[in-house]
Amino acid sequence: MADIPDRYFDEDEVHADQVELPTVFASDQFTAVVEGYSAAQPAFSSQVKLPEPVAKFLTQFHTHLVDRNTWELHAFYENSFNKLTEKFYSKVAWPDADSISHLVNDDAAFLILYKELYYRHLYSKLQPTLEDRIGSYSNYCDLFNFILNTSEEPCELELPSQWLWDIIDEFVYQFQSFAQYRIKIKNKSEAEIELLKERPDVWNVHNVLNVLYSLIQKSQINEQLVAFRNGGDIAAAGGELGSKPLYRMLGYFSLVGLLRVHCLLGDYALALSTMENVEPGQRGLFSRITACHVTTYYYIGFAYMMMRRYSDAVKMFANILNFVSRTKHYHSRSYQYDMLVRKSDQMYALLSMCLVLSPQKIDENINNVLKDKYGEHYLKMQKGEEGLSSFEELFSYACPKFISPSPPDLENPNPIVHDAVKHQARIFLNEVKSQLLVPTLRSYLKLYSNLPVEKLAGFLDSEPDDVRTQLLVFKHKSRQIVWNSGPLSSGTLVPTSDLQFYLSQDVIYIAENKVGRRVADWFIRNMNKFEDIITTMDKKAVPAASS
Numbered sequence: 001m002a003d004i005p006d007r008y009f010d011e012d013e014v015h016a017d018q019v020e021l022p023t024v025f026a027s028d029q030f031t032a033v034v035e036g037y038s039a040a041q042p043a044f045s046s047q048v049k050l051p052e053p054v055a056k057f058l059t060q061f062h063t064h065l066v067d068r069n070t071w072e073l074h075a076f077y078e079n080s081f082n083k084l085t086e087k088f089y090s091k092v093a094w095p096d097a098d099s100i101s102h103l104v105n106d107d108a109a110f111l112i113l114y115k116e117l118y119y120r121h122l123y124s125k126l127q128p129t130l131e132d133r134i135g136s137y138s139n140y141c142d143l144f145n146f147i148l149n150t151s152e153e154p155c156e157l158e159l160p161s162q163w164l165w166d167i168i169d170e171f172v173y174q175f176q177s178f179a180q181y182r183i184k185i186k187n188k189s190e191a192e193i194e195l196l197k198e199r200p201d202v203w204n205v206h207n208v209l210n211v212l213y214s215l216i217q218k219s220q221i222n223e224q225l226v227a228f229r230n231g232g233d234i235a236a237a238g239g240e241l242g243s244k245p246l247y248r249m250l251g252y253f254s255l256v257g258l259l260r261v262h263c264l265l266g267d268y269a270l271a272l273s274t275m276e277n278v279e280p281g282q283r284g285l286f287s288r289i290t291a292c293h294v295t296t297y298y299y300i301g302f303a304y305m306m307m308r309r310y311s312d313a314v315k316m317f318a319n320i321l322n323f324v325s326r327t328k329h330y331h332s333r334s335y336q337y338d339m340l341v342r343k344s345d346q347m348y349a350l351l352s353m354c355l356v357l358s359p360q361k362i363d364e365n366i367n368n369v370l371k372d373k374y375g376e377h378y379l380k381m382q383k384g385e386e387g388l389s390s391f392e393e394l395f396s397y398a399c400p401k402f403i404s405p406s407p408p409d410l411e412n413p414n415p416i417v418h419d420a421v422k423h424q425a426r427i428f429l430n431e432v433k434s435q436l437l438v439p440t441l442r443s444y445l446k447l448y449s450n451l452p453v454e455k456l457a458g459f460l461d462s463e464p465d466d467v468r469t470q471l472l473v474f475k476h477k478s479r480q481i482v483w484n485s486g487p488l489s490s491g492t493l494v495p496t497s498d499l500q501f502y503l504s505q506d507v508i509y510i511a512e513n514k515v516g517r518r519v520a521d522w523f524i525r526n527m528n529k530f531e532d533i534i535t536t537m538d539k540k541a542v543p544a545a546s547s
Contacts, residue, residue, distance in 0.1 A: 050095060050099070050100065050103075051088055053084060053087075053088075054084055054088060054095075055100075055103060057076070057080055057081075057084055058100050058103050058104065058114075059103050059104070060076065061073075061076050061080075061081075061110075062103070062104040062105075062107060062110050064076060065107075065109075065110055065113070065157075066107070066110075068156075068158040070158050070159070070160055073158075073159065073160055073163070074160035074162060074163075077160060077162065077163050078160075078162060078334075081117065085121060085125075089121065089125070090125065091125070091126075092126075093118070093121065093122055093126060094117070094118050094121055096118065097111045097114055097115050097118065100114065109146065109157065112139060112142050112143050112146060113143070113159075115135075115136075115139040116139060116140070116143060116167060116170075119132065119135065119136035119139060119174075120166075120170050122136075123136075123170075123173070123174065123177065130181075130192050130195060130196070133174070133177075133178055133181065133202070133203070134195070134199060134202050136174055137174070137178075137202050137203055140171055140174075140211075143167070144211050144214075144215075147215075147246070147247075147250070148211075148214055148215070148218055154240065154241055154244065154247075155246060155247075157246055158245065158246060159246060161245075161249050161288055161289055162289055164246070164249045164250055164253060165249075165253050165289045165291065165292045166291075167250075167253075168212075168250065168253040168254055168256070168257045169253075169257070169291065169292075169295070171208075171211070171257070172208075172257045172260050172261055172264075174203070175203050175205075175208045175261070176264055176401060176403055178202070178203040179203065179205075179403035179404065179405075180401065180403060182196065182203075182407055182408065183404070183408050183417045185408055185410070185417070193410055196407075196410055197410050197411075200407065205265070205405040208261065209258075209261065211254075212254045212257050212258045212261065213254075213258070215247075215250050215251050215254040216251050216254050216255060216258070218241050218242075218247060218251065219238065219241060219242045219247040219248055219250060219251025219252070219254075220237060220238050220239050220241070220242040220251070221238075221242065221248060221251030221252050221254075221255065222255075222277050223237040223238065223242070224237045224238045224242055224248065225277035225278065226277055229277070229279070253292060255274055255275060255278065256275075256292055256295060256296050256299075258271075258274040259271050259272075259274050259275055259296070259299050259300065259303075260295065260299050260400075262274065263299045263302060263303055263400055264400055264401070264402055264403050265402075265403065265405055266402060266420070266423075266424055268302075268303040268306045268307050269307070269489060271299065271300075271303045272300065272303050272304075272307075272487075272488045272489040273487070273488075273489050275296075275300065275488050276487035276488060276489065277487075278296075278488075279485075280296065280297065280300060280316065280319070280488070290327065290336065290340065291336050291339060291340070293320070293323070294320060294324065294339075294340060294343050294344075295343075297316050297317070297319065297320035297347075298320070298343055298346070298347060299400070300316050300488060301313045301316035301317045301320075301347065301350065302350060302399070302400065304316060305350060305353070305354055306424075306427070306428065307481075308431060308477075308480065309480055309481050309482070309483075309491070310354040310357050310358035310480060310496070311358055311360065311480055311482050311496045312480075312481075312482060312483050312491070313350070313351075313354045314351060314354050314355060314358065314360060314362065317347045317348075317350060317351040317354070318351065318362050318363060318366055320347065321344060321347055321348065321351070321366050321369075322363060322365075322366060324340060324344050325365065325366075325369070328340060328341075328344075345373065345398075346397065346398035347398070348369065348370055348373050348374060349373075349374060349377075349394040349397055349398035350394075350398045350399075351366075351370060352370055352374040352377060352378050352381070352394065353381065353391060353394055353395065355370075355378070356378065356381040356382055356387075356439060357432070357435065357438075357477075358477075358478075358480065358496055358497075359439075359442070359497075359498070360496070360498070364525070374394070377390040377393070377394055381439075382439040382440075383439075383440075384436045384437060384439075384440060385436060387436075388429065388432065388433070388436075391428075391429060391432050392425065392429060395425055395428055395429070396421070396425060399421065399424065399425070399428075401421060402420035402421050402423070402424050403420055404418055404420045434473065434477075435473055435474075435477045437460070437470045437473075437474075438470075438473065438474050438477055438478075440460065441456075441460075441470060441471070441474050442474070442497070442499060444456060444459055444460075445499055445501060445508065445510050446499065446510075448508075448510055449509070449510055449511075450507055450508065450509045450510065451507070451508045451510065452506055452507055452508075453467055453468065453503070453506045453507070453508060454506065456508065464506075468503070471501075471503060471508065474497075475501075478495055478496055478497035478499075479493055479494065479495050479496070480493070480494070480496045481493050482494050482496065499511075
């Protein structure tokens with residue numbers, strides 16, 4: 001049984017030790033419950049004639065799965081499936097599983113995996129109905145039951161790491177999408193509301209957490225990570241299941257999935273604690289899959305930002321943005337390219353806010369891109385109340401789409417719906433408002449080595465007592481917990497500002513910590529620029545006229 005944190009259970013709800021294993025997701029209820037709803041939906045003909053390339057693809061895809069040919073599976077999954085989608089199914093759904101089952105000898109495992117792709121395509125290219133959402137949930141139940149219920153024998157599937165990551169990523173995304181869909185009561189018919197009442201288990205937060213925690217426990221991935229860090233025997237730490245790539249990778253990706261879910265629910269401390277055995281500074285399993293790499297850093301950085309650990313957030317965002325800028329051209333043809341570009345833009349927005357709240361040196365290339373993208377917002381955010389609208393705009397654009405773990409009261413004709421995104425935005429903006437004058441104070445203090453309080457109050461059109469209060473705020477906000485090593489939630493409380501000052505009677509004494517320029521980096525960067533200029537000049541040189 002998965003050990004789900006008690007904080008997700010209300011007193012009136014089932015306690016953690018009463019939650020069953022993922023077999024609670026039995027899908028045989030699905031047909032009976034949605035029967036009335038399905039009658040109103042257009043039936044998909046099981047006699048659909050498949051294009052010859054599609055039929056051939058499915059047959060070969062099934063053969064590679066049975067033969068456990070992971071390399072060919074990866075090529076079929078990442079390339080062939082997407083090419084056929086663009087050619088035949090860019091605006092319609094793929095054939096349902098019943099239509100193609102005869103091509104794969106009714107292989108139950110393949111049909112479950114095919115339906116995972118089928119529903120994922122619906123979510124990405126079309127608008128899924130409530131029936132589709134429940135059908136996708138039911139299929140994930142079958143998939144995880146197949147993998148996790150190992151009482152007889154372990155699952156022998158072998159899938160590419162990219163596909164395993166996409167399964168966990170899509171599982172969390174559809175949970176998030178359903179939570180957002182469910183709160184929009186006004187747009188739903190009576191049949192949909194009745195179906196939601198009948199199926200409170202569908203995409204229930206307890207069930208989703210149960211799956212992720214169960215995958216982590218079955219794979220013993222935390223034990224493997226500890227053994228790796230201590231130089232121990234990873235295979236022995238993983239046991240019979242954890243030594244298999246399927247369970248090891250699913251367990252690892254489930255850690256990232258939990259990080260994401262806890263951030264979506266607003267529990268940032270628990271989000272970081274799930275990654276306590278992962279060291280972002282070192283190349284790990286997550287760095288094999290670019291989307292997983294970016295997702296990991298995005299949510300760790302965002303959790304740090306919401307916990308007022310801006311220095312750590314800046315390090316995370318700058319690190320991954322450097323990585324993306326170096327490798328982006330390798331992914332220009334990938335189906336994940338748009339996601340990488342969007343996530344990069346969001347992280348630049350988050351980075352700009354963190355730098356306003358905690359100024360520090362960052363890589364010059366990242367700084368230049370930041371100025372190009374959000375230069376105007378950056379300047380506005382430094383101007384006190386005038387910049388609040390920019391903070392709000394950037395936060396709304398760059399934050400995760402938060403969700404509430406509690407479903408709306410469907411018995412109430414006018415249920416009260418709480419907007420989780422607005423709630424988290426208010427929390428962040430309240431923190432920003434508490435230090436609106438800090439950038440202005442910093443700009444004045446940098447000009448002096450000592451400054452009377454009354455003179456500073458005159459600059460700010462404020463009272464000396466109010467200035468003293470703001471100086472205390474500055475002092476408090478410039479001390480943050482900073483992570484160096486060990487669990488991500490750990491750290492040391494240190495001053496993070498480049499200004500140190502103290503107040504003696506009515507005079508402020510200031511000392512600036514000047515950071516020396518890293519000459520080697522500066523020299524190498526400018527030598528590279530110089531070589532590029534010479535190469536360009538050589539190419540444009542006019543050839544000598546022949547005599």
